[in-house]
Amino acid sequence: MEKLREFNPAVFASVMGTGAAAIASYRYAGYLSWLREVGMGLTYLNFALYFILLVPWLLRWVFYRHEALEDLRHPSKGHFYGTSGAATIVLSAQALAILKNQTLAWYLWLWGLVLTFIFAFWMSYEVFIAGEVDLRHLSPAWYIPPVALVIVPFGAAFMRTTSGYTQELTVIVNYLGWGAGFFLYLVLYAVVTLRFIRHELMPPQMAPLIWMNLGPIGASITALFALIENSTIPIPKEPFMAFAFFLWGLGFWWLVMATAMTLHYIKNLSLPYSGSWWAFVFPLGAFVNATKDLGSTFGLNLMSYFGFLLLWPLLTIWLVTIIKMVSPVRGERS
Template identity: 45%
Template sequence: MDKRGEKMLEACESKWDIIKNFIPSWFAAIMGTGILAITSHMYAMYLPILNTVAVYLVYFNVFLFILFSIPWTLRWIIFPKNAKADLNHPVLSAFYPTFAVSMLVLASDFFTILHNIYWSKIFWILGALSMIVFSIIVPFQMFKSENIKLDHVNPGWYIPPVGLIVIPIAGGLLAPHFTGLLHELAVITNFFGWGAGFFLYLAILAIVFYRFMLHHPLPSTLAPTVWINLGPIGAGIIALINIVHNTPIIHIKDPYYIFSFIFWGFGLWWAIMAIVMTLHYIKNLKLPYGMPWWAFIFPLGAYVGSTYYIYNLFHYNIVNYIGFGLYWLLFFFWAITLIKTAISTYHGYPFKGH
């Protein structure tokens, strides 16, 4: 075979590698972009141009979802062994639910920013169903595995609980727009998502803290995942408030709001801890770019969104200042991660296998 033929063969194999090595965590980029759109819409009260930014981010996010869904789906068809291997992997399996969570985030984008209830319902229904399936499959694979070690424990394990907790974020807003049995099913799904997700989060929180305190540090490639703990906190606050606001049978709402404020306080502590731990990794252990960098974005964005909610409930200006300051940190993280991902993708690094 001549050199031209060899180059054509390499190009062909490279294209197949995109599908073969398309890891589940790509959809974390959609989660991050979607939450940035929502928080931009929230803080447009300070800078009206952020409304325009939010709209463009939603359209960009829809494009990313369609783009990523193609190799994600083809991988299950053409390379099912690779797809199943990731589902059985003690670290990568936890990132599979990002596919479902990305649809739930898009449901919130369509409802909150584009005011399109039809597409919001479509994405929410598909996302909620997918998330419920993944919330069973991923833990089950872990429960029956005999190969999981303490080295495998990492904050990425929060993702299945986070996905369940995200269900009521759009679901709480959409529930009043369903009628009859569909309305009842939506309400039950919202309570199921928050209840199952919250208590799973508490269980995994204990395991992850055990690893942090009694085991060696996370490998530098997984260092950004320390931010994921903000995901169930921020999403949990937003989801709970949306449920309480839109469930007529809940007549006394103040206790839920107080709990949300307390939960927010834990989130502020962890936000500070995540910043300190990230600086520690940068100074002492290095922080090389990888797809786990997207773990910076959605969790922080969820906490920024929850801060906006807490301010609207209690009207403490300091809370609002904290939220607006963290919003710009979020925007910085998103921009840097997007640029690094684009450069890395151009050179084909994410598709070299793992």
């Protein structure tokens, strides 16, 4: 029961990362056919992982509501609750793109919406009423609620498969999610960047969080393309596609910066394993998928090849991270 009391709300980052790796593998199966099986296998694994983690997450709210609320009100830990909604929407995207199960994807997407909107608004409210927040508590973890919002259009296909008021509501929610998430990210990007400039480096166990900028950038591009492709309202597509390309440029800059900073930690400090290692996986996976989107849309083979090249470090770091995550569990059982 003590483990249930201390259950980490950030664990769903593993589902986000596994989902991003699965979708990226499946989409690059045109280069190597067996990557389709990798994507399928990771998808089934991710469904199992999600429901295994969902049980203690829900039980903690039932039996240890006080501790759960304390974490939610914490200026650092609270943002991790956003991983629950984001992971559910990522799982919905896997059901839609890989399993081709629209019914399952629909209900997962609805459940993801509920979690996303609850924690995105609740966390912002808690921050606003908390008063002055210590600069040390500012970190890229603050991007998690915006990421959960910005990936709402991963369900943009439902704008075409629904009708009546359901369709209208689906359209509104998809555009609302992207707009709220992306522009909230821009605000937080400025604030968190100020923290990097004005404060010392984050502790080594938090170093992987540097990669999290790639999450909202990559996910925003993929979600924007989903909106463009499935829009049921008249919008000019070309300007948004060009904007996505410019946004990718910011992502590339951050990819170089995150790599350089990680090497700095390895060379001059340390990079011990912690749950934050999942911050390597989903952000990089989101950027790989965004690169594939742009390469395919603009017919840029070099960009698609670059995304394919990035797929291999993505799968490698996913494998290392999940092995390290499972190893302590195996050690305790033995």
